[in-house]
Amino acid sequence: MTEQQTGGAEGGAADSPAPDPEEEEAQQGVVSISPRTRGASRLGGIARGALIGLVAGGAGLAVGELVAVVTGEASAPVTAAGNWAISITPTWLEQFAIRNFGSNDKTVLLIGVYTTLALLAAIDGVLARTRLILAGILTAVFGVVGATVAVTRPVAETSWLLPSLLAGLVAAAALWWLTVMSLKESDSAAKQTERRRFVVGTLGTAVGALAVGYGGNAWIKKRYNVADARAKVVLPKPAKVLPKPPASVHPKVPGLGPFFTPTSEFYRVDTALALPHVDPRDWKLKIHGMVDRPFEITFDELLSYRFEEHDLTLTCVSNEVGGPYVGNARWLGTPLAPLLRRAGVQRGADMILSKSVDGLTIGSPVEAVLDGRQAMLAVAMNGEALPVKHGFPCRMLIPGLYGYVSATKWVTDLDITTFAKSDAYWTPRGYSPEAPVKTASRIDVPKSGATVPAGTVVLAGTAWATHRGVAAVEVQIDNGPWREAKLAASDTPDTWRQWSYEWANAPKGSHKVKVRATDGTGAVQTSAVQGVVPNGATGHHSITVKVS
Numbered sequence: 001m002t003e004q005q006t007g008g009a010e011g012g013a014a015d016s017p018a019p020d021p022e023e024e025e026a027q028q029g030v031v032s033i034s035p036r037t038r039g040a041s042r043l044g045g046i047a048r049g050a051l052i053g054l055v056a057g058g059a060g061l062a063v064g065e066l067v068a069v070v071t072g073e074a075s076a077p078v079t080a081a082g083n084w085a086i087s088i089t090p091t092w093l094e095q096f097a098i099r100n101f102g103s104n105d106k107t108v109l110l111i112g113v114y115t116t117l118a119l120l121a122a123i124d125g126v127l128a129r130t131r132l133i134l135a136g137i138l139t140a141v142f143g144v145v146g147a148t149v150a151v152t153r154p155v156a157e158t159s160w161l162l163p164s165l166l167a168g169l170v171a172a173a174a175l176w177w178l179t180v181m182s183l184k185e186s187d188s189a190a191k192q193t194e195r196r197r198f199v200v201g202t203l204g205t206a207v208g209a210l211a212v213g214y215g216g217n218a219w220i221k222k223r224y225n226v227a228d229a230r231a232k233v234v235l236p237k238p239a240k241v242l243p244k245p246p247a248s249v250h251p252k253v254p255g256l257g258p259f260f261t262p263t264s265e266f267y268r269v270d271t272a273l274a275l276p277h278v279d280p281r282d283w284k285l286k287i288h289g290m291v292d293r294p295f296e297i298t299f300d301e302l303l304s305y306r307f308e309e310h311d312l313t314l315t316c317v318s319n320e321v322g323g324p325y326v327g328n329a330r331w332l333g334t335p336l337a338p339l340l341r342r343a344g345v346q347r348g349a350d351m352i353l354s355k356s357v358d359g360l361t362i363g364s365p366v367e368a369v370l371d372g373r374q375a376m377l378a379v380a381m382n383g384e385a386l387p388v389k390h391g392f393p394c395r396m397l398i399p400g401l402y403g404y405v406s407a408t409k410w411v412t413d414l415d416i417t418t419f420a421k422s423d424a425y426w427t428p429r430g431y432s433p434e435a436p437v438k439t440a441s442r443i444d445v446p447k448s449g450a451t452v453p454a455g456t457v458v459l460a461g462t463a464w465a466t467h468r469g470v471a472a473v474e475v476q477i478d479n480g481p482w483r484e485a486k487l488a489a490s491d492t493p494d495t496w497r498q499w500s501y502e503w504a505n506a507p508k509g510s511h512k513v514k515v516r517a518t519d520g521t522g523a524v525q526t527s528a529v530q531g532v533v534p535n536g537a538t539g540h541h542s543i544t545v546k547v548s
Contacts, residue, residue: 017159046126052178053125054118055206060143060171062213064163069219073274074358075160076220080150082106082113082273091430091533098318098325103268110273121171128179135179136172143168149356154359178202206271224277230392233280233385234303235332242309242330248489250499253460255445257493259498260311261327263382268389269316269325269451271425276357276410280393285377289353289416292344299393307333310374310399313464313496315437317402318532322442322541326464328496330383331397333376336369345370345416351420351433354396355413362408363433364398364426366416372397373467374494377411399494400467402536404437432535439465439525441473441499441517441541448543454508458548459485460500461515469493469520475501476514485515493520508548516541 053307061077068076074083086109089097120142122367128135146164150156181198250259288294309332316325341351345366352364369375375398379386386392398406404426415422419433427433441463446452454545463470469490474482485501516525529539 002150011465014199021321041201045129048182049126049129049179049338050122051125052128052175052182053121053204055209056125056139056171056174056178057117057121057201058213059205060139060167060169061171062211062216064146064167065213065216065220067163067166067216069216069223071157071159071162073151073220073224073277075150075156075163076274077146077150077164078117078410079274080146080153080160080164081117082109083153083271084149085109085113086271086273094429095318095532098269099320102324106273122299125175125179128175129183130524131189132176132179136176139172139175140168143171162235174205176222178205178396226277226279226388227394229279229281230385230388233379233393235304235380235385236303236307238307238332240308242311244490245311245491249491249498250352251460251486251488251498253445253458253500255447256460256500257444257462258500259328259488260382261329262388263329263384263390266327266329266381266390267316267325269318269361270305270409272358275388277388278357278393278410278412282414285394285412287339287343287375287414287416289414290349290418291340291416292346292348294343297339302334303379303396306338307332307334307379308374308376310376311491312397312399312409313466313494314397314403315440315464315466317404317435317536318433319440319528319537320532321440321537321539323537326440326462326496329381331376331378332380332383333378333397336375336396336398339377339414340369340416343416348417349416351417351419351422353415353417353424354408354411355415356408357410357412361406361424361532362396362405363364363419363422363427364396364401364406365434366399368401375399375406400436402437404431405433405435421502427528430533434465435535436537437464437466438538439463439468439470439517439519439523440537441515441525443475443513443515443541443543446543446545448545451546451548452506454547457506457545458500459503459513460498461541462496462498463515463517465519466494470497470517471520471522472518473497473499474516474518475503476516477503478511482516508547510544512542512544514540516540 064077097108100529101108124135143164146167147161150160150164151158178201181201184194187261245259283299284296285302286296288427309330311328311330313326313328319325350366352366354362354364354371377399378395379393381390386395394411396406396408396411441461443459443461445458445460459475463473471485472483477483483501485499489500490497518524525540526538527540531537
């Protein structure tokens with residue numbers, strides 16, 4: 001017997017309409033949810049989880065920043081993560097960043113670190129809605145990883161564990177609390193009350209994180225700032241005041257930069273995500289290793305030594321042909337050679353492994369200090385104490401070598417050793433252990449792609465061959481013969497030399513202009529193209545100019 005027949009026999013309702021499922025659900029207090037509504041609810045849950053993850057992660061980072069007020073800026077979670085990222089960055093990526101972002105490469109890196117952490121926090125927040133315990137454990141693990149990264153830095157202290165560990169614990173606690181409130185708000189009959197608690201809790205946590213994070217960062221900047229100490233440094237008078245170079249060192253060509261690079265415009269390329277702020281009262285330099293008489297000196301003792309001024313052009317090995325990472329300044333420092341002689345360099349030692357306060361190591365030839373050139377420990381540039389970003393309170397300078405093998409900023413240790421048994425920071429990354437500056441030249445006026453009026457076009461630029469000097473500069477127009485440019489007066493063989501050339505009767509149209517230099521030994525700048533790795537770029541700088 002069918003159900004319909006049974007129904008007819010029992011109630012005579014064989015012909016009555018079938019009951020409406022939605023009506024029955026309504027009578028039973030059950031709400032029917034359409035697929036569209038269900039999908040929107042799922043997306044809302046994901047968005048809420050992501051928000052919770054971001055807020056919880058922000059709270060953790062804020063606490064980590066606050067703890068770093070005590071343990072030091074380099075121990076803060078984001079800074080520690082950024083420094084670790086720098087240490088594992090492959091050479092090709094490091095060069096890409098320098099080439100495309102220049103002095104803003106650190107900012108770009110920090111943006112990348114914050115973006116990565118935000119993405120991980122958001123994913124963790126979404127996971128917490130279904131796997132709360134797992135998400136909490138992962139958050140704490142992130143803190144452990146951050147602490148491990150921080151404490152394994154070259155100059156780390158045990159206390160550097162604390163910022164990231166506490167950041168992980170706080171983030172995990174905030175994630176748990178906010179997620180539980182969110183789920184209660186979704187399930188509770190008293191939705192309005194629970195929703196209000198969730199909104200207030202999330203908003204309060206976010207505002208608190210911002211306040212603590214910014215406050216902690218500002219506190220760090222204030223506590224470790226050495227601006228006052230720098231302002232109090234009384235620069236020693238040089239044994240012989242160096243006269244200003246003659247005005248003829250700079251051709252009067254509109255658009256050509258000055259002979260001395262303004263300190264504020266001097267290039268900066270280094271690995272320091274957080275600039276080391278070193279109080280001169282705490283600074284010491286240790287000279288040790290393969291020496292007969294190791295010793296240490298304080299900053300006050302350093303200032304008591306004989307000081308001299310020296311004009312020196314400094315260039316970075318990362319400078320592409322025609323690039324901006326070169327600058328000229330007047331430096332004040334004490335000669336480095338007497339300090340090595342005081343220590344008594346032992347036979348066979350050929351390398352100075354210098355170390356900065358932040359742990360970066362640079363390898364320099366001992367011979368380059370003892371051969372008579374004006375290698376120095378500098379404390380000032382362009383008449384003022386070194387800015388923090390350029391190595392305050394003390395940096396090393398050796399003429400004739402690229403910065404990565406000679407110009408240690410925030411220098412604090414000189415280990416006399418050998419190239420055979422010691423590697424500096426850049427050597428395992430594909431750079432040569434030794435790297436004399438190569439002869440280079442650059443066209444500064446006009447800029448490539450510029451349009452200039454027909455007639456006489458003035459070309460101008462800069463050339464350098466540090467410690468060898470520049471003897472000649474030539475320009476070539478449209479693959480024609482090389483034509484000698486007019487050199488400005490020479491200051492010292494260790495500084496760049498500016499030049500100019502009057503291109504008479506320049507015809508209309510697009511033209512390609514090249515430049516090359518000849519150094520003081522008579523060697524002509526090579527046309528062979530080589531990248532910056534392993535020991536400096538080569539090739540002729542060229543521009544395209546349109547004559548109208």
